[in-house]
Amino acid sequence: MSSRSEDLFARACELIPGGVNSPVRACHNVHCHPAFIARGKGSHLFDVDGKEYVDFVLSWGPMILGHAKEEVTRAVAEAAGRGTSYGAPCEDEVTLAAMVTEALPSVEMVRMVNSGTEATMSALRLARGYTGRNKLVKFIGCYHGHADPFLAAAGSGVATFSIPGTPGVPESVVADTLLAPYNDLEAVRSIFEQQGSEIAAVIVEPVAANMGLVEPAEGFLQGLRELTAKHGALLIFDEVITGFRLSYGGAQARYGITPDLTTFGKIIGGGLPVGAFGGKAEIMNHIAPRGEVYQAGTLSGNPLAMAAGLATLRLLKSCDYAALEKRTAAFAHELEAVLLQKGVPVQVHTIASMFTPYFCDTPVTCFADVKKCDTGLFETFYKQMREQGIFLAPSAFETGMVSFAHTDDDFNKALEAAKKVAF
């Protein structure tokens, strides 16, 4: 007998391409159907068949406080009672902007949008408009949303499906996208030596979290800061994942680097569709209507989304990030030990409240290293963990997420499940 998830997925596949509204959810790569979720509470998800999971996906990052956090849902419900969209400014937009600029000193002004994709797309347009240059440097395996110029050698879903870029993106659009391997400062230096005067910006995930989890090498981010400054290009930190996760001040606080522009998404919307980009006032003032670089949105700064973001940041401000990092690291190390005992090649990367098991024993510092991982071993691991109620991202190229709602019992359940996996 088929499950309700399987039935829903079959119906969904007739109505929605691939049965999902974002490819990474499809479980295509691990050869099974996705679980359809009925509800979430704290660190747990419940599917339509009544199965309960410990959730290490957290909507791919946003739910750092756990699902249905009371203060957040109450703020959203109250906002909804006052109307769901005005097409005119509201006070929460100003309050949230103030909280973001206070949390990240490099961000003097911020503009709200509706997704991370919109944030990076708009930041790139601004960088191009501001510098009067067209070229962009991005890193292989870094994902910056699905706008055309970033879909060259993007990680995550694109990597999972081995689409070389993607059909539908004209070569002319990505012709200005210059690629370098992550952590390879020499490659970036040589690009700048040849084309420095044409480069508008370098965009980087300060911690790469869309090819599994790859930390920046010592001096890498600092090197990017120096190179961009020297050549008059902007440095864009894509903190859509790392913002309010790596620390309250994001990756830039942790590494002590001041980018020119920063993009946000995920956590900043507290689980509602929000993105944002911000940076130096001198640059941000080039955005319309103050400046000439056009950018707009009917639902941007939406009152529900602002309420969710505000409630989330207010709680996060007093959360103990260091303690969560310690617990995540202990879990990741234990997980690695459990899997190593089974004789499989594995290394579990971890930083802050994120972790990725890579099924390989050679060092992983860039996308070429990531690709050496054994995806068959990952599939076995994924399926048996899911069967035992542990919800992981269905791809070997993703990052596990931990929330402030995860308990020691959740970690222990995951470790006990890992002990039972038969490779």
Ligand SMILES: *Cc1c(COP(=O)(O)O)cnc(C)c1O
């Ligand atoms: C998720 C993500 C994006 C895109 O955000 P969406 O809200 O999915 O459009 C951009 N950059 C990074 C680093 C991301 O992880």
